[in-house]
Amino acid sequence: MFSKEGKTNSNRKRINEETSISKNKKLKKKTAIGPNSENGLVTSNISAGTSDAIIKEASKKKKKTPFNDVANDVKRSTAFPIPTGLMSGKASGKASGTASEKASVKASGASGKASGKTVSYKNTTIKSYCPSSPLRPITKSMAERIRLRTKVLEYKEQLAEVRRETVEIKEYNRAIESRLPKLHDELIQIERDYEEQAAKYDEEFKKLNEQCDVINEDNNISSENIVNIRKDLELKKDKIIEQKLSYESLLKQIQENYARLKIEEDTRKDLHNQHLDLKGNIRVMCRVRPYTDKENGIERANLKCSDDKRTIQVSTKRLRLWQMQTEKSTYEFDHVFDESADQNEIYLELCSLVQSAIDGYNVCIFAYGQTGSGKTYTMEGEVNNPEKKGIIPRSIDEIFDKIKETSKLGWDFKVYVQYVEIYNETIQDLLTDEDKNRKKSCKDRKKSCKESKDLCKIVYHEDTRMTIIENAERRNISKKKDMEILICKASNRRSKSSTNSNSVSSRSHGVFILHLEGENPIENMSSRGSLNLIDLAGSENIDKSGSVGDQMTEAQSINKSLFYLRNVIQQIKNKSNHVNYRDSVLTSLLKYSLGGTAKVCMLVNVSPLAESINETKKSLSFGQDARKTHVGTAIKN
Numbered sequence: 001m002f003s004k005e006g007k008t009n010s011n012r013k014r015i016n017e018e019t020s021i022s023k024n025k026k027l028k029k030k031t032a033i034g035p036n037s038e039n040g041l042v043t044s045n046i047s048a049g050t051s052d053a054i055i056k057e058a059s060k061k062k063k064k065t066p067f068n069d070v071a072n073d074v075k076r077s078t079a080f081p082i083p084t085g086l087m088s089g090k091a092s093g094k095a096s097g098t099a100s101e102k103a104s105v106k107a108s109g110a111s112g113k114a115s116g117k118t119v120s121y122k123n124t125t126i127k128s129y130c131p132s133s134p135l136r137p138i139t140k141s142m143a144e145r146i147r148l149r150t151k152v153l154e155y156k157e158q159l160a161e162v163r164r165e166t167v168e169i170k171e172y173n174r175a176i177e178s179r180l181p182k183l184h185d186e187l188i189q190i191e192r193d194y195e196e197q198a199a200k201y202d203e204e205f206k207k208l209n210e211q212c213d214v215i216n217e218d219n220n221i222s223s224e225n226i227v228n229i230r231k232d233l234e235l236k237k238d239k240i241i242e243q244k245l246s247y248e249s250l251l252k253q254i255q256e257n258y259a260r261l262k263i264e265e266d267t268r269k270d271l272h273n274q275h276l277d278l279k280g281n282i283r284v285m286c287r288v289r290p291y292t293d294k295e296n297g298i299e300r301a302n303l304k305c306s307d308d309k310r311t312i313q314v315s316t317k318r319l320r321l322w323q324m325q326t327e328k329s330t331y332e333f334d335h336v337f338d339e340s341a342d343q344n345e346i347y348l349e350l351c352s353l354v355q356s357a358i359d360g361y362n363v364c365i366f367a368y369g370q371t372g373s374g375k376t377y378t379m380e381g382e383v384n385n386p387e388k389k390g391i392i393p394r395s396i397d398e399i400f401d402k403i404k405e406t407s408k409l410g411w412d413f414k415v416y417v418q419y420v421e422i423y424n425e426t427i428q429d430l431l432t433d434e435d436k437n438r439k440k441s442c443k444d445r446k447k448s449c450k451e452s453k454d455l456c457k458i459v460y461h462e463d464t465r466m467t468i469i470e471n472a473e474r475r476n477i478s479k480k481k482d483m484e485i486l487i488c489k490a491s492n493r494r495s496k497s498s499t500n501s502n503s504v505s506s507r508s509h510g511v512f513i514l515h516l517e518g519e520n521p522i523e524n525m526s527s528r529g530s531l532n533l534i535d536l537a538g539s540e541n542i543d544k545s546g547s548v549g550d551q552m553t554e555a556q557s558i559n560k561s562l563f564y565l566r567n568v569i570q571q572i573k574n575k576s577n578h579v580n581y582r583d584s585v586l587t588s589l590l591k592y593s594l595g596g597t598a599k600v601c602m603l604v605n606v607s608p609l610a611e612s613i614n615e616t617k618k619s620l621s622f623g624q625d626a627r628k629t630h631v632g633t634a635i636k637n
């Protein structure tokens with residue numbers, strides 16, 4: 001922004017400055033050529049010729065100036081020739097020489113030999129000679145005339161200078177005057193612009209003021225709101241702190257209750273196990289496998305697990321007397337795991353049995369169920385996936401951990417492993433790298449097994465009540481990792497094929513045996529325990545599965561061995577005088593596990609599909625029966 005007055009003033013200033021600069025220039029000029037005489041004598045460098053010209057000019061114009069008379073006098077006085085020594089020695093009589101020379105007005109003769117009369121004028125001594133006659137000294141009046149003449153010349157020159165200056169000033173004034181209208185117009189335009197801008201700014205300022213008022217008002221409202229919100233927040237914060245405190249105390253109570261419950265639950269389990277041990281019954285648990293991705297859209301069976309996880313109810317619809325009726329059957333087990341149960345949950349229920357094997361018992365855990373019901377998943381799972389690994393790898397982990405712990409108490413354990421499959425009533429070693437017994441054709445396999453001298457045989461050790469398979473590798477493993485590698489290899493060697501019910505169906509019973517032999521020289525004690533983990537082949541409805549050829553033979557063999565297993569269990573349950581263990585390889589292998597002093601646990605796996613409901617019911621019914629079977633009180637080896 002600028003002020004109107006300021007602009008006008010600046011213009012004026014500019015003009016004044018220009019004027020003063022020009023004046024100064026002129027003054028300087030004037031000073032340079034002005035009189036500079038010490039004694040009132042002329043100190044000018046204007047030549048005598050120039051002064052003559054000026055005089056001529058003045059007389060031409062015939063203007064009477066104050067200096068005219070004097071000039072005439074001078075003219076008159078200079079009518080006679082001026083000696084060359086006085087006037088720079090030129091015959092024309094023109095005045096020359098420096099101002100200082102003139103100031104001293106030294107008159108000298110042509111020869112310089114004759115000395116004239118000395119004239120003093122204002123402290124200046126002039127040796128004067130008469131101009132007409134060099135030998136005649138200058139008179140006082142002549143000297144005075146010369147001085148006057150010089151002065152007149154000076155005045156004339158000054159006058160001419162003043163005139164020139166006057167002309168210049170006039171020209172300058174004219175120039176300024178000619179610029180004045182333009183400057184005036186500019187000034188008017190500037191004034192106009194200024195007014196316009198000022199009006200605009202006024203308006204904007206007004207608007208901004210209005211906006212400021214609105215913002216101020218808003219701010220007042222917002223700050224009020226903020227204060228209220230803060231108050232609210234403070235209240236809420238207090239409430240939250242209160243609630244937090246009460247939650248914390250509640251949480252503490254819950255944790256205490258949970259810890260108490262856990263102790264009670266553990267005690268209950270221990271008591272239950274002791275009770276079962278004393279009773280000598282087979283422990284039976286049931287697991288319902290979840291739906292797999294491939295089964296989306298397939299009808300579900302109506303299976304309901306009780307809250308106490310002890311029973312499972314199966315509801316089916318049947319047409320009776322022209323009416324659809326719902327039949328409900330309930331089966332009781334030691335524990336029921338619904339679809340949501342994960343691998344860890346299952347293992348936790350069984351880990352006490354693994355501990356028993358370390359403690360010197362023969363333990364047998366086997367998975368029973370129709371094909372595709374989740375037996376292999378339960379027993380093996382995904383060996384290298386910590387969350388999905390099954391009972392076999394978890395047991396191995398625990399056994400090696402426990403062995404490490406007991407070593408601190410002086411125990412030294414050796415772990416021997418055998419892994420075989422019972423395929424079509426023959427035992428195949430899964431640990432051996434030799435493939436001599438593993439033939440593709442079912443018939444060839446049977447034949448080669450019978451012919452082989454290295455046929456795996458079951459040998460009973462009466463003293464330790466242990467079963468050992470002869471001609472099958474028995475490896476001593478000392479590292480967890482080695483065991484995992486072994487299981488993976490063995491699992492891949494198992495006979496598998498794709499059926500209607502399972503894309504990877506085990507066509508054999510897989511038997512994993514761990515012999516745990518411990519010595520404690522400090523306490524002079526020893527322990528012999530075994531852990532038999534069996535993944536039975538699945539019972540199969542041959543009509544439904546559509547198995548033919550080798551698969552049908554396998555299914556028949558599997559069903560037959562499962563039938564003998566059920567038979568043996570029935571005989572034990574009925575306390576028959578004779579139990580037909582030798583009817584099948586499977587029952588022969590399980591002799592000491594089922595009919596003796598072992599701790600036995602059967603896991604009944606069932607499918608969640610409605611199409612498998614009849615097999616599910618059969619499995620559940622067999623499991624329930626087996627639970628009532630008294631196999632004898634377990635004895636520590």
Ligand SMILES: Nc1ncnc2c1ncn2[C@@H]1O[C@H](COP(=O)(O)OP(=O)(O)OP(=O)(O)O)[C@@H](O)[C@H]1O
Pocket residue numbers: 289290292369370371372373374375376377378502504505506507536537538539605
């Ligand atoms: N608890 C589970 N969680 C997730 N998937 C499961 C579970 N149980 C079983 N499955 C899946 O169901 C399918 C069948 O399971 P699995 O092979 O273990 O059955 P099986 O009873 O061993 O069958 P078969 O007797 O034919 O060998 C597999 O794809 C398996 O991964």
